[in-house]
Amino acid sequence: MNLKLLGNWEIKKTNSSSALKKFGISLTSIVLGLIFAGLFVLLTGKDPLKLYSEILQSSVGSAYGLSETLVEMIPLALCSLGVSLAFRMQLWNIGAEGQFYMGAFGATYFALFFSNLPILVMLPLMLVASFICGGLWALIPAIPKAYWNVNETISSLLLNYVAYFWIAYLVYGPWKDPKGNNFPLTKQFPDSATIPVFGNTRISYAIFLLLIIAIAMFFLIKYSKWGYEIRVSGSSRKAADYAGMSYVKNVLKVMFLSGAISGIAGMAEVSGVLHRLQQTISPGYGYTAILIALLARLNPISILLASFLMGGLLVGGFSLQTSGFPSSMVSMFQGSILFFVLAGEIFNNYRLVRKKA
Amino acid sequence: MIEMRKIIKEFPGILANDQVSFNVNSGEIHALLGENGAGKSTLMSVLTGLYRPDGGDIYIEGKKTEFSSPKDAVNYGIGMVHQHFKLVQPFTVAENVMLSIKDLKQIYNLKEIEQQIIKQSEAFGLSIDPKAKIWQLSVGEQQRVEIIKLLLLGARVLILDEPTAVLTPQEANALYETLLKMVKNGKSVILISHKMNEVLENTDRITVLRDGKSIGTVHTKNTNEKELAKMMVGRNISDVVEKKSHRKNDKVLSLNNVSALGNNGLLKLKNISIDIYDGEILGVAGVDGNGQKELADTVAGLRMVKQGSVSFCGKDCTKSGRKKRIDLGISYVPEDRMTTGLVTDLNAYENMALKSYRKNHGAFIRWDKVRSDTDRLIQKFDVRLASTANPVKMMSGGNIQKLLLAREIDSDPKLIIAVYPMRGLDIGATDYVRRLLIEQSEKGKAVLLISEDLEDLLSMTDRIIVMHGGEIMGVVNPSETSREEIGLMMAGKRKVDLHES
Amino acid sequence: MKKINKIGVLTLVLAMILSVLLSGCSQESKPSTNEQASKPATEEKIKVAFVYVGPVGDFGYTYAQDQGRKYLESQMKNVETTFVENVPETADAERVFTDLAQKGNKIIIGTSYGYMDYMVNVSKKFPDVVFEHCSGYKTTDNLGTYFNRDYQARYLTGMVAGKYTKSNVLGFLAPFGTPEVIRNIDAFTLGAQSINPKVQVKVVWTNSWNDPATEKTAANSLIDAGADVLAMHVDSPTFAQTAQDRGVLAVGHDSDMSKFAPNSILVGDVSNWGPYFVQVVKEVMDKTWKPTQYFGGIKDGGIIDITPFSDKVDKDFQATVNAKKQDIMNGKFDPFSGPIYDQSGTLKVKDGDKAPDDVLLSINWFVKGVSGSIPKS
Secondary structure, rough: OOOEOOOOOEEEEOOOHHHHHHHHHHHHHHHHHHHHHHHHHHHHHHHHHHHHHHHHHHHHOOOHHHHHHHHHHHHHHHHHHHHHHHOOOOOOOOOHHHHHHHHHHHHHHHHOOOOOOOOOHHHHHHHHHHHHHHHHHHHHHHHHHHOOOOOHHHHHHHHHHHHHHHHHHHHHHOOOOOOOOOOOOOOOOOOHHHEEEEEOOEOOOEHHHHHHHHHHHHHHHHEEEEHHHHHHHHHEEEEEHHOOOOOOHHHHHHHHHHHHHHHHHHHHHHHHHHHHEEEEOOOHHHHHHHHHHHOOOOHHHHHHHHHHHHHHHHHHHHHHHHHHHHHHHHHHHHHHHHHHHHHHHHHHHHHEEOOOO | OOEEEEEEEEOOOEEEEEEEEEEEOOEEEEEHHHHHHHHHHHHHHHOOOOOOOOEEEEEEEEEEEEEHHHHHHHHHHHEEOOOOOOOOOOOOOHHHHHHOOOOOOOOHHHHHHHHHHHHHHHHHOOOOOOOOEHHHOHHHHOOOOHHHHHOOOOOEEEEEEOOOOOHHHHHHHHHOOOOHHHHHOOOOOEEEEHHHHHHHHHHHHHHEEEEEEEEEEHHHOOOOOHHHHHHOOOOOOOOOOOOOOOOOOOEEEEEEEEEEEEOOOOEEEEEEEEEEEEEEEEEEEEEOOOOOHHHHHHHHHOOOOOOHHOOOOHOOOOOHHHHHHHOOOEEEEEOHHHHHOOOOOOOOOHHHOOOOOOOOOOEOOHHHHHEEEEEEEHHHOOOOOOOOOEEHOOOOOHHHHHHHHHHHOOOOOOOOEEOOOOOOHHHHHHHHHHHHHHHHHHOOOOEEEOOOOOOHHHHHHHHHEEEEEEEEEEEEHHHOOOOHHHHHHOOOOOOOOOOOO | HHHHHHHHHHHHHHHHHHHHHHHHHHHHHHHHHHHHHHOOOOOOOOEEEEEOOOOOOOOOOHHHHHHHHHHHHHHOOEEEEEEOOOOOOOHHHHHHHHHHHOOOOOEEEEOOHHHHHHHHHHHHHHHOOOEEEOOOOEEOOOOEEEEEEEHHHHHHHHHHHHHHHOOOEEEEEEOOOOOHHHHHHHHHHHHHHHOOOOEEEEEOOOOOOHHHHHHHHHHHHHHHOOEEEEEOOOOOHHHHHHHHHHHEEEEEOOOOOOOOOOOOOEEEEEEEEEHHHHHHHHHHOOOOOOOOOEEOOOOOOEEEEEEOOOOOOOHHHHHHHHHHHHHHHOOOOOOOOEEEEEEEOEEEEEEEOEOHHHHHHOOOOOEEEOOOOOOOO
């Protein structure tokens, strides 16, 4: 469809846009987002240039900032890989947050109650536990979806609250550290239940896990039989039935794996960063992950990059406050960039042309 | 009255209209004839302001005009009835008409609108009750509502896109009477169609498009079917395909007293017993919705039987699902090729893997092999497409069907189920599919052909089953039956001497 | 289509890195010019940073802490303060503390108990920076804790609530079962019972420090259950507005909430952290600061106090409450003086004893008269 625009210009749909053009569009989008946010900063009487440099400096401009961006990236990217798998099959798993908490729950169980195990047994055990707990949590909305076509969007979302309060119950109740002055925290994990980190950063070895999962997912979707079934089922359930693929089984398998990967993210967070379970372990990773998955068009490799970007924005965001910018400006800044990046997508599909006279 | 000069419209990879010129006089019915993908719809979308041409001009009453939106076209008195009606089902006729009125007052007078509807319907023989709800109306009546809407908007040029595709013969006749009255009143009608006989009977002039180009405009009274067909397809078409029976004596499929439920949970197949033999084309006739689709699904393994048994090549397969039946050698060309037979978001070679992807061992698909197979089939079946890497939805209807058939036939099946395989295809593609199916029977494959076109069934099949209300009314031999006999059975009369294998 | 974003996101990241390089250059030149222009050449200011879990505009807990920061800034000319609000108690917190330490802050104050581990970690990495943590229990060589004896003021506001209830049912909105919250509910109940032995305190958990929508629902449910005076230990004044709408009374918490519901608020406790912050800064400057577990009461310069009474509280009773306040200040009275029984009737504090600080800081039982339960250990 062509839309009339000013004068002799009009917007046309295109299907072929070169890599160079896409690069240019993305670059322009970011610059526009920066300028747009900068205008508001200017209106409040602050220096936008200082803000730009601050956010970049603090997220990727220093070794510490870069390391912290990677720390944020791990849970974001893992959850995002998780939801992206379900999204491929048009299963709107909004429950990554809850699956993340349940994964942390599974991992914590072993850290607390089998604390004498050696690290080489403990960590794999925690990994498997988080995988299973996250997966089973996602299976709860998957079963009614598979058998009775109950909308999974709402059920998976609501289960997030259940998971959150289940953890709350544990840390206020049975799992509370008896020596913790009654604060709602579990005991600190033993060293054997702690994922090692690089040097004196907070980046844990879970980042290898992330890379392996991302690459595996890429090959799974693109080349494997099961990945193909997921893509077909996601495009047309009727076609999947027609081709003799079991939709029900695939819903269950995909949702399980989707939740399991978010569960691993939960394990990586409690075991790699927090070293204990507490009421709040995620500032909304599971929700941001949805945005990342969509921004990256569900491509596993793009998800890594988009998570890095979002991680950088989160890190830079708090840093902005320490430099005296209000927290609302931080949100506005992040929103503005995302808005323009998403708007820029349009220009990948449409182009502005001068009408022939 | 309207003249389109050298219209060019380009889509990525496709030149949909290549310098097409076309004109309509007031008081005439002008047909736009062409195969699917010839550029008819594009040209009319340009005329109704939906697309802007990349080149060429439109003149209305001799004045150069530009439309920047469909609204502009409406203001010039150009309106279109689309194949899919744009009506709000729970609303009444008058309310639907009201929705399209420009400058509707905040406080409107529905009575007045109803009056106007009655006035228009009397003038042109479009009998309709303005107070009826849309969902209560037949397809033909809904079409009338669309036409009335345009008339009340002041349309002087009406464009109808395949208007008779959804109508019964009686309804189609009534429609043409209406159109005749309208042109007598000075209005113009443009008819988009690929049905030659109707066009020949009911129009004044015919413009034929092919591959985005205008082949020529002829006066209807000076032309004939042969000439038009040649213009449309670019070559001669033999009228009837010669059919010899290739039936052998090996039973491929047999259904014994099969009953099955429909999607709504009601019994849709009742005690069906049929056998299909090697090399046989078994036709199934019936009014749409009398169990034919359920029959196809049941044979294909997409629908489990409630009672009875199914056996394939002598072995019972009542309980086996779709996957098993694919392995047994049952190919299926479903009615709904765009969402069932193919995944239109995926590209051509990904679609070709839809059933064969399980074949090789291991967890991964050998895409290189799939790709080379696809290239071979595209050659063999003459599928035209810009690139095998483009989503299938970018292909034209005929080529999509060819792609689907290529996959289903290439898997070397023993039985091919084909449901309405020619529906919506143009002459060239229809002819191609017809030959292909007959060729398969020559090769000894059994074909279960479900069709609504009696001509096809009579000319292609060895036997015809007539279905009504989920039951078999009778089995007839094409050479010994008549359209009347089949018609009666389709309406629910049993063939008295029902006794066949 | 699928490839678009790979490239798109790659572009983003490249752009970010690119602009880092660019901004790196500008960054280095900018502050120097800025400082030269804006700074009058005086002695170096001491930088103090605050980390808040909620927004400074909550008119409750974080607001009160931030009032303390403003007080500090107004009292000491050579102090420069910054704050970071809405910092969750997740991995983000550690980064915020690190960032503040790296930016040259000499004193960093964290105001939520969930920052404890992160503050311990960061304090070890920055031995030259002084950390003060509100409500925690861990200290290091350069991390001290501070808190106020909120229960003393709670007891007094409980007295007022006990006096003015007609239904003998008081409603209490509680966020989580932390010792701080339980201590406050207990002190409130004890205060009310001292005036009106028949009083019962109903507790509703909101499961959030700041969730006005839930707080409104919770307040309504308490009123529906017969409560005619409401109290709370969350961060927003929502409950008071609900109380006023429904025509019942309320006592405030953390800051003077009478402006939100002048017809309902009888009195409230108010935290006044400013003087303590001034003290810490002075000690740091004098190099006398030591990591302590400060637990200040009403007598300590008003770090905890009650607000002025509303006109609805009659003068005689005001005098009664003020007398009790004097007793607390003089050490003649302690709200947690025995005998105190828990909900099950077990004697927790013997007659003549008073609960020691370590019990108060880790309390996990309700006194008799509270109806509601704490998540079980």
